[in-house]
Amino acid sequence: MNNAELKARKDAATPRGVGVTCDFFAERAENAELWDIEGRRFIDFASGIAVNNTGHRHPKIVAAIRAQLDRFTHTAYQVVPYASYVELAEKINRRAPGDAPKKTAFFTTGAEAVENAIKIARAATGRPGVIAFSGAFHGRTLMGMALTGKVAPYKVGFGPFPSDVFHAPFPNPLHGVTTEDSLRALDTLFKADVDPKRVAAIIFEPVQGEGGFYQAPADFVRALRQLCDQHGILMIADEVQTGFARTGKLFAMHHYDVAPDLMTMAKSLAGGMPLSGVVGRADIMDAPAPGGLGGTYAGNPLAVAAALAVLDIIDEEQLCERANRLGERLKTRLGDLQRSVPQIADVRGPGAMVAVEFCRPGTHEPDAEYTRRVQARALERGLLLLVCGVYSNVIRFLFPLTIQDAVFDEALGILDDVLKENHRAAA
Numbered sequence: 384m385n386n387a388e389l390k391a392r393k394d395a396a397t398p399r400g401v402g403v404t405c406d407f408f409a410e411r412a413e414n415a416e417l418w419d420i421e422g423r424r425f426i427d428f429a430s431g432i433a434v435n436n437t438g439h440r441h442p443k444i445v446a447a448i449r450a451q452l453d454r455f456t457h458t459a460y461q462v463v464p465y466a467s468y469v470e471l472a473e474k475i476n477r478r479a480p481g482d483a484p485k486k487t488a489f490f491t492t493g494a495e496a497v498e499n500a501i502k503i504a505r506a507a508t509g510r511p512g513v514i515a516f517s518g519a520f521h522g523r524t525l526m527g528m529a530l531t532g533k534v535a536p537y538k539v540g541f542g543p544f545p546s547d548v549f550h551a552p553f554p555n556p557l558h559g560v561t562t563e564d565s566l567r568a569l570d571t572l573f574k575a576d577v578d579p580k581r582v583a584a585i586i587f588e589p590v591q592g593e594g595g596f597y598q599a600p601a602d603f604v605r606a607l608r609q610l611c612d613q614h615g616i617l618m619i620a621d622e623v624q625t626g627f628a629r630t631g632k633l634f635a636m637h638h639y640d641v642a643p644d645l646m647t648m649a650k651s652l653a654g655g656m657p658l659s660g661v662v663g664r665a666d667i668m669d670a671p672a673p674g675g676l677g678g679t680y681a682g683n684p685l686a687v688a689a690a691l692a693v694l695d696i697i698d699e700e701q702l703c704e705r706a707n708r709l710g711e712r713l714k715t716r717l718g719d720l721q722r723s724v725p726q727i728a729d730v731r732g733p734g735a736m737v738a739v740e741f742c743r744p745g746t747h748e749p750d751a752e753y754t755r756r757v758q759a760r761a762l763e764r765g766l767l768l769l770v771c772g773v774y775s776n777v778i779r780f781l782f783p784l785t786i787q788d789a790v791f792d793e794a795l796g797i798l799d800d801v802l803k804e805n806h807r808a809a810a
């Protein structure tokens with residue numbers, strides 16, 4: 384079976400709505416490398432969309448899953464609990480931002496974590512409203528879509544969405560939205576659309592992922608905290624994409640001097656196993672009544688075993704420091720390229736949550752076509768890159784933080800070639 388034959392079977396057997404970036408199929412993967420069913424090798428700068436911060440098949444994660452496989456694979460935690468779930472919750476509670484006592488509940492997907500954070504916030508406040516931001520991505524469930532601030536392709540044709548969800552512009556100085564603009568819009572929202580006393584939560588990504596790797600400015604996050612405290616609103620940080628050393632800290636909220644009330648996590652939490660969680664102030668987390676939270680697979684024991692290994696690996700291999708080092712090298716390289724590639728409008732991102740944004744030379748007009756060409760050409764050269772941004776004009780770099788130096792250098796070389804050659808093609 385080759386890639387073309389399997390693609391024909393895929394197209395016939397699965398719906399187009401499950402959009403797929405690559406036209407080849409995975410055979411095996413190791414750390415930052417992936418091979419397809421025809422034996423071609425790729426350097427994986429997508430990491431399964433920010434899931435493999437600890438690389439593909441880290442030996443410690445494989446060993447932890449194997450050991451758990453030999454004990455039990457599923458009891459449903461809500462029927463027969465197990466110690467590893469409790470141990471993981473204790474570890475997350477200790478390491479999540481903020482000094483207040485905390486509790487954690489586990490789920491399976493990022494969207495499910497978001498859904499549950501909203502449920503918990505509503506139960507704790509007795510209020511219905513939720514405020515999210517333009518450019519946000521919070522998942523593909525109904526509430527996830529309602530909160531998401533990007534219409535195509537996530538919301539098209541899927542409404543109506545849950546009510547009492549409001550959006551404000553996310554600060555984005557590159558595109559003319561300052562912190563003051565965002566705060567003014569929130570003020571207008573409270574006057575024109577919803578009484579702040581009816582708002583349960585404000586949810587935001589410390590660094591917007593799908594939206595384009597825009598980081599929330601420190602003064603904005605501080606102002607949100609004040610606004611939440613003033614009106615009795617809960618602050619939810621969605622760390623599904625930013626968590627687990629990606630930004631150079633265990634959680635991106637560690638970059639700020641204020642803490643959220645609730646925080647969602649998923650993706651790199653369990654190194655490729657499906658696991659998500661909500662951590663938050665213990666009093667808030669205890670608001671829903673027994674039975675109100677959970678799910679058949681929530682906190683699956685294989686995934687929990689993997690997550691315990693992930694936390695150890697992040698510490699032992701100093702992945703926060705490594706994220707900062709690798710991110711700096713990438714940003715320096717892209718910054719140098721900026722001089723010869725006029726389409727590079729911005730290079731940004733904390734730690735290894737790095738992105739490059741492409742605009743038409745000399746303007747701030749997003750250049751999605753150029754971005755698509757860079758992605759396609761890099762893939763031909765064996766480097767797997769992901770596009771993001773409301774205008775699909777941003778390439779985000781999500782390499783495993785465990786990537787070998789030689790493989791990282793090789794990827795930077797490909798990127799260099801592709802950007803220069805694309806510049807010539809576009810000139």
Ligand SMILES: Cc1ncc(COP(=O)(O)O)c(C=O)c1O
Pocket residue numbers: 432492493494495497520521522523588592593621622623624649650
């Ligand atoms: C910030 C954020 N929240 C929620 C989600 C949804 O996670 P999942 O796809 O696991 O449901 C994502 C996924 O990309 C995300 O980046």
